[in-house]
Amino acid sequence: MQLREATGPAMVIRREDYTPPPFWIDRIELTFDLDPAKTRVLNKMVLRRNTEVPAQPLRLDGEELNLARVVLNGGGCSFKMDGDALVLGSLPEGPEPFELEIFTTCSPEKNTQLSGLYLSQGDFFTQCEAEGFRRITYFLDRPDVMASYTVTLRADKDKYPVLLSNGNLVEQGELPDNRHFAKWVDPHRKPSYLFALVAGRLISREQRIVTRAGKEHLLQVYVRPGDMDKTEHAMNSLIASVVWDEARFGLPLDLERFMIVATSDFNMGAMENKGLNIFNTKYVLANSATATDTDFANIESVVGHEYFHNWTGNRITCRDWFQLSLKEGLTVFRDQEFSMDLCAEPSARAVKRIEDVRVLRTMQFPEDAGPMAHPVRPDQYVEINNFYTVTVYEKGAEVVRMMQTLVGRDGFRKGMDLYFQRHDGQAVTCDDFAQAIADANPDSELARQLVPFKRWYSQSGTPRLQASGHYDAAERRYTLTLSQSCPATPGQSEKQPFVIPVTLGLIDAQGQDLALRLQGESQTSRGTRLLVLTQASESFAFEDIDAEPVPSLLRGFSAPVIVDNGLTDDQLLHLLAHDSDAFNRWEAGQQLALRRAVQAVRAEGPVGAAPLDEAFIGAMRAVLRHPTLDAALKELVLTLPAETYIAEQLDVVDPQRIHAVRETMREQLAQALQADWAWAYEQHKDNGAYRPDPLSSGRRALAGMALTMLCIAARETGDTVWPGKAYQRFKDAGNMTDRFNALSALVVSGQPLAQEALARFHAMFKDEALVIDKWFALQAGAPDRGGNVLPAVRQLMTHPDFNLKNPNRARSVIFSFCSANPAGFHRSDAAGYVFWSERVLELDAINPQVAARLARALDRWKKLAEPYRSAAREAIARVAAKSDLSADVREVVTRALAE
Numbered sequence: 001m002q003l004r005e006a007t008g009p010a011m012v013i014r015r016e017d018y019t020p021p022p023f024w025i026d027r028i029e030l031t032f033d034l035d036p037a038k039t040r041v042l043n044k045m046v047l048r049r050n051t052e053v054p055a056q057p058l059r060l061d062g063e064e065l066n067l068a069r070v071v072l073n074g075g076g077c078s079f080k081m082d083g084d085a086l087v088l089g090s091l092p093e094g095p096e097p098f099e100l101e102i103f104t105t106c107s108p109e110k111n112t113q114l115s116g117l118y119l120s121q122g123d124f125f126t127q128c129e130a131e132g133f134r135r136i137t138y139f140l141d142r143p144d145v146m147a148s149y150t151v152t153l154r155a156d157k158d159k160y161p162v163l164l165s166n167g168n169l170v171e172q173g174e175l176p177d178n179r180h181f182a183k184w185v186d187p188h189r190k191p192s193y194l195f196a197l198v199a200g201r202l203i204s205r206e207q208r209i210v211t212r213a214g215k216e217h218l219l220q221v222y223v224r225p226g227d228m229d230k231t232e233h234a235m236n237s238l239i240a241s242v243v244w245d246e247a248r249f250g251l252p253l254d255l256e257r258f259m260i261v262a263t264s265d266f267n268m269g270a271m272e273n274k275g276l277n278i279f280n281t282k283y284v285l286a287n288s289a290t291a292t293d294t295d296f297a298n299i300e301s302v303v304g305h306e307y308f309h310n311w312t313g314n315r316i317t318c319r320d321w322f323q324l325s326l327k328e329g330l331t332v333f334r335d336q337e338f339s340m341d342l343c344a345e346p347s348a349r350a351v352k353r354i355e356d357v358r359v360l361r362t363m364q365f366p367e368d369a370g371p372m373a374h375p376v377r378p379d380q381y382v383e384i385n386n387f388y389t390v391t392v393y394e395k396g397a398e399v400v401r402m403m404q405t406l407v408g409r410d411g412f413r414k415g416m417d418l419y420f421q422r423h424d425g426q427a428v429t430c431d432d433f434a435q436a437i438a439d440a441n442p443d444s445e446l447a448r449q450l451v452p453f454k455r456w457y458s459q460s461g462t463p464r465l466q467a468s469g470h471y472d473a474a475e476r477r478y479t480l481t482l483s484q485s486c487p488a489t490p491g492q493s494e495k496q497p498f499v500i501p502v503t504l505g506l507i508d509a510q511g512q513d514l515a516l517r518l519q520g521e522s523q524t525s526r527g528t529r530l531l532v533l534t535q536a537s538e539s540f541a542f543e544d545i546d547a548e549p550v551p552s553l554l555r556g557f558s559a560p561v562i563v564d565n566g567l568t569d570d571q572l573l574h575l576l577a578h579d580s581d582a583f584n585r586w587e588a589g590q591q592l593a594l595r596r597a598v599q600a601v602r603a604e605g606p607v608g609a610a611p612l613d614e615a616f617i618g619a620m621r622a623v624l625r626h627p628t629l630d631a632a633l634k635e636l637v638l639t640l641p642a643e644t645y646i647a648e649q650l651d652v653v654d655p656q657r658i659h660a661v662r663e664t665m666r667e668q669l670a671q672a673l674q675a676d677w678a679w680a681y682e683q684h685k686d687n688g689a690y691r692p693d694p695l696s697s698g699r700r701a702l703a704g705m706a707l708t709m710l711c712i713a714a715r716e717t718g719d720t721v722w723p724g725k726a727y728q729r730f731k732d733a734g735n736m737t738d739r740f741n742a743l744s745a746l747v748v749s750g751q752p753l754a755q756e757a758l759a760r761f762h763a764m765f766k767d768e769a770l771v772i773d774k775w776f777a778l779q780a781g782a783p784d785r786g787g788n789v790l791p792a793v794r795q796l797m798t799h800p801d802f803n804l805k806n807p808n809r810a811r812s813v814i815f816s817f818c819s820a821n822p823a824g825f826h827r828s829d830a831a832g833y834v835f836w837s838e839r840v841l842e843l844d845a846i847n848p849q850v851a852a853r854l855a856r857a858l859d860r861w862k863k864l865a866e867p868y869r870s871a872a873r874e875a876i877a878r879v880a881a882k883s884d885l886s887a888d889v890r891e892v893v894t895r896a897l898a899e
């Protein structure tokens with residue numbers, strides 16, 4: 001374990017303090033002698049002074065490096081250390097280039113942080129974003145310093161037959177002592193966070209493709225020997241990504257060779273290093289026997305995401321890390337659009353949108369309301385790794401989506417074209433992006449409202465949108481009043497109005513969209529139209545309306561806001577039955593369920609046996625039995641809002657009561673619709689040969705849900721038929737989705753057969769790490785029954801397959817419990833919090849980035865009811881009291897405890 005400085009004031013980095021770098025680094029030549037214990041790194045750089053800023057010493061970033069030698073223009077030079085920085089004072093004064101050679105060593109085998117150069121199952125990998133390059137060599141490790149890289153790798157030939165870095169392989173050959181080398185030249189300038197190397201025993205699936213310009217490219221997916229049969233889907237996803245970015249945005253692949261490499265030890269999902277993407281195995285490896293439909297879909301979007309970074313992130317990068325959403329928000333938006341465009345059916349697009357919005361609401365809304373709330377473009381940070389958040393990523397993507405909504409799809413394409421025309425090869429800001437989209441669309445609402453629109457970048461917190469309708473029968477006019485407000489967030493007490501695009505339709509008594517004409521307009525439009533709210537409150541009057549309509553607001557979720565639409569249950573039921581917008585049908589169902597959940601949670605006394613009324617149950621039955629609705633949409637509509645989402649509606653949260661209410665609601669739905677679930681299961685369980693397309697995965701999802709509901713209903717009646725069928729299904733399933741759904745049905749419903757099935761599942765897949773992760777996660781995330789999950793989790797941590805150093809495994813047990821199992825975690829005896837604080841400290845000594853993510857499991861402690869609240873605060877304080885915390889964890893717990 002490395003030693004850290006005892007406390008001291010946290011170094012806060014502020015956006016307003018940005019200054020351009022005092023030096024540029026034009027070229028860098030790196031030579032690595034790779035060795036697990038001691039890797040030698042020779043770094044030859046060509047630098048020059050940036051004469052546009054006042055002269056100052058060169059301060060090179062470094063971390064955990066052993067410095068051996070510094071050479072300036074071939075001779076000696078004086079330098080000093082200032083903390084971690086290497087400082088050179090006496091350098092050439094003019095703008096002419098000079099050469100600096102720095103020789104260091106580092107120890108990859110001791111690197112458990114997985115930032116910089118590290119080992120994974122004996123192979124070398126790097127992770128440089130955000131500030132990992134400084135753990136490899138001294139450098140100006142900031143994204144606005146872009147250099148041309150030449151990299152030579154030398155290593156043992158048998159242990160490391162494959163030697164990879166960014167760009168093109170220009171030379172390779174033999175060396176003495178059974179070693180060999182490979183030399184790579186990256187034709188594109190890049191910031192240091194995009195540097196990568198990989199060395200090890202790997203094999204690759206290869207595919208040659210010809211792009212529109214007639215150029216040939218080599219695509220490769222590298223994995224460990226034995227995993228080749230799990231690479232086809234990743235390769236297909238990569239090919240689809242290349243084709244899509246050319247077709248939708250005119251952006252071609254700019255490299256002769258594009259590589260993806262999978263590693264089982266990775267802090268996040270994947271990394272977009274130029275031409276050499278490095279992926280968590282979870283987002284590469286899949287075949288029908290080991291991966292679920294969700295895994296297949298995730299691989300498609302993460303492969304797309306990293307590939308799309310090649311333009312949005314790599315060709316145009318961030319000026320500083322405050323601009324992170326410039327690349328992440330935009331690239332998430334692009335990967336969401338990619339997955340939607342791959343859907344053949346319009347309803348499948350809506351399903352994807354619902355899934356994305358669900359993530360936003362259950363993860364980002366709570367973040368925006370908690371102690372870590374920050375704007376999409378943050379103003380300050382202590383540790384940048386803490387700001388790779390759902391706000392920067394998912395809310396950032398919503399901000400880009402609103403721009404597209406305001407300028408239209410074609411206008412957005414024009415804006416992207418202008419963005420690349422202006423900024424290709426540069427390190428820029430979120431302002432530059434918004435300006436380009438607006439400038440390309442001078443007559444748009446975005447251009448007119450650009451300054452207020454950009455408050456989406458600067459103001460944190462989730463705006464609330466209130467709608468109320470008034471129908472005037474005499475005037476045949478329907479007036480819709482929209483008002484907005486936004487609660488205070490840390491450091492921001494007053495908020496100015498946001499520019500909120502509100503996509504809407506008005507529905508008549510037959511369920512048809514009305515023709516819409518606003519007061520003062522001459523043209524009428526049928527169906528969906530766009531209103532833009534720019535003030536705190538505005539009214540919109542629709543003319544020629546014969547009877548009071550039901551408004552369908554925020555179709556497709558046109559803005560990341562919390563809506564209070566003021567609709568009655570009957571109006572919501574009408575939307576659920578008829579809305580032409582599939583998203584809003586789902587939304588109406590969620591609101592109906594949410595109202596019932598909140599009412600039952602707030603009620604006095606013990607949780608009633610039947611929180612659901614006949615109208616709601618009947619509506620759910622109608623959806624389940626609907627002749628034309630997609631199975632995937634049915635499954636989403638019939639899924640009750642998550643416990644964390646229910647919690648967000650309340651001022652004081654009792655996690656046990658919320659759990660009890662939601663479980664009761666689910667039991668009621670299971671029993672009341674028993675015959676319908678049986679019908680749904682039989683109708684959807686067979687899907688022929690496995691294909692992960694939206695249609696058949698939707699059918700599997702609905703069949704899986706039906707099986708769970710039937711097992712839940714069976715628990716009440718003591719019936720053994722359905723648990724028996726589930727167990728049979730578990731054994732006979734032809735793919736992992738069906739097998740895991742059956743296993744999960746038994747576990748979730750607490751059937752005695754679950755134990756047998758779990759043991760069998762482990763035996764079947766003991767050599768498949770990603771499947772064993774699922775096995776751990778299912779148990780750690782299981783519904784709590786009388787406090788049984790925590791002891792099970794402690795037991796799982798003693799399992800021979802458990803390994804705290806492997807992030808995927810740590811997440812599968814610890815995060816599945818602390819962050820995804822509220823009722824298991826929030827115990828009245830505080831044992832969940834004790835477990836949490838122990839794990840945060842234990843992980844912090846190994847991997848601060850992962851520890852800091854776990855630390856956020858108690859973000860919302862202030863909302864908890866007693867005794868949870870006091871116990872949670874105590875646990876956080878216990879962590880905060882440690883003197884040798886990483887900056888990562890320190891920042892999270894400090895903010896959590898702040899007033």
Ligand code: TRP
Nearest residue numbers: 129130267268269270271272388
């Ligand atoms: N840029 C990566 C992405 O979104 C994120 C990432 C991968 C990352 N690894 C990381 C961020 C390590 C911080 C630290 O695609």
Ligand code: ZN
Nearest residue numbers: 305309328331
């Ligand atoms: Zn990204």
